[in-house]
Amino acid sequence: MKAIQVHRAGGPEVLELTDLPKPHPGPGQVLVKVEAVGLNFADILYVAGEYLVRTRYPTIPGMEFAGVIEALGEGVEGLHPGQRVAALGGSGAFAEYALVPARSVLPVPAQMSAAEAAAFPVSYFTAYFALATQARARPGEWVLVQAAAGALGTASIQVAKVLGLRVIALASSEEKLALCQGLGAEVALLNTQGDLVDAVKNATEGKGVDILMEVVGGEGFAQSLKMLAYRGRLLVIGSASRQMAQMYPVSLMKGNQSVIGVWLTPFLSDPAEMQAATAFLMPLVASGQIRPVVGQRFKLEEAAEAFRFVLSRKNTGKVILEP
Numbered sequence: 001m002k003a004i005q006v007h008r009a010g011g012p013e014v015l016e017l018t019d020l021p022k023p024h025p026g027p028g029q030v031l032v033k034v035e036a037v038g039l040n041f042a043d044i045l046y047v048a049g050e051y052l053v054r055t056r057y058p059t060i061p062g063m064e065f066a067g068v069i070e071a072l073g074e075g076v077e078g079l080h081p082g083q084r085v086a087a088l089g090g091s092g093a094f095a096e097y098a099l100v101p102a103r104s105v106l107p108v109p110a111q112m113s114a115a116e117a118a119a120f121p122v123s124y125f126t127a128y129f130a131l132a133t134q135a136r137a138r139p140g141e142w143v144l145v146q147a148a149a150g151a152l153g154t155a156s157i158q159v160a161k162v163l164g165l166r167v168i169a170l171a172s173s174e175e176k177l178a179l180c181q182g183l184g185a186e187v188a189l190l191n192t193q194g195d196l197v198d199a200v201k202n203a204t205e206g207k208g209v210d211i212l213m214e215v216v217g218g219e220g221f222a223q224s225l226k227m228l229a230y231r232g233r234l235l236v237i238g239s240a241s242r243q244m245a246q247m248y249p250v251s252l253m254k255g256n257q258s259v260i261g262v263w264l265t266p267f268l269s270d271p272a273e274m275q276a277a278t279a280f281l282m283p284l285v286a287s288g289q290i291r292p293v294v295g296q297r298f299k300l301e302e303a304a305e306a307f308r309f310v311l312s313r314k315n316t317g318k319v320i321l322e323p
């Protein structure tokens with residue numbers, strides 16, 4: 001089978017198209033014929049050896065995908081060959097076939113395309129855990145979404161709207177802002193404008209935002225803290241700038257504010273939290289109330305080009321790789 005393999009840490013240049021034997025499912029595993037892979041910023045960090053889990057080379061990247069079940073390993077029940085599924089977690093999706101634990105598989109509603117299904121798990125589960133679980137969002141609160149036209153950003157706007165939040169979207173081009181407004185963002189601001197703190201304060205009648213989804217980090221982190229309302233919660237979800245951020249914890253005291261970490265991976269092995277998230281998200285998917293924004297599509301062998309595309313900040317929604 002075709003696969004993208006990585007032998008050493010690096011950027012898009014280390015992604016190598018290779019031919020590997022088709023894997024066999026072990027006990028508790030499912031073999032899926034991959035139809036679409038969701039490209040996450042985390043894949044770029046994973047390949048670079050900069051992710052929160054250690055990368056062991058050689059490796060096949062790819063943590064979410066959709067496809068059709070080809071074969072079941074020993075002991076797997078409730079699934080069948082030919083079934084359309086999506087999967088999240090681990091690695092190995094940049095290939096024509098991927099192995100996943102049966103517990104990581106989600107059924108795909110009939111009206112969802114493979115690309116939409118591959119764009120769903122990581123971004124929507126993260127958006128839910130960030131807003132509902134970690135920030136304990138309440139209807140009527142303001143949330144600021146950074147990189148709002150991206151995969152996590154577009155998912156977060158949709159989940160925020162369902163939770164009754166008012167959304168301020170930040171992105172780097174007018175085209176991206178228009179996409180965010182189309183999804184329901186009430187305020188959309190270019191992240192390149194100079195007076196962002198003032199603009200956010202003006203939009204919120206001088207109060208600031210109750211929740212801020214921080215995914216860029218670095219120098220902008222201090223600015224994000226200044227945008228928080230009294231009892232505001234800053235969610236540390238990513239660091240796309242790949243720079244260190246500085247903060248003075250004492251500054252949080254005056255406004256009873258919080259800085260909260262959010263990482264999807266530990267939630268994946270917490271059955272109660274996954275059940276709550278699934279019960280919230282799946283009916284919304286089935287009813288079409290939330291719908292993943294599929295961005296640009298690339299062939300699997302163009303994975304390096306897709307990485308460069310995301311790194312150049314051109315993407316909207318989820319970039320998809322197709323084997």
Ligand SMILES: NC(=O)c1ccc[n+]([C@@H]2O[C@H](COP(=O)([O-])OP(=O)(O)OC[C@H]3O[C@@H](n4cnc5c(N)ncnc54)[C@H](OP(=O)(O)O)[C@@H]3O)[C@@H](O)[C@H]2O)c1
Pocket residue numbers: 039040041042122123126147148149150151152153170171172173176191215216236237238239240241242262263264265310311312313314315317318
């Ligand atoms: N904690 C978790 O469990 C979790 C889960 C999913 C994603 N994340 C994080 O959320 C962020 C978004 O991930 P995603 O996969 O959905 O990607 P994405 O938002 O589709 O793409 C990345 C976006 O980040 C923005 N960006 C800002 N500074 C950048 C830089 N120096 N280089 C590249 N992009 C930059 C760009 O939007 P603008 O040009 O509009 O600024 C770019 O389009 C990442 O930081 C990722 O690590 C975390």
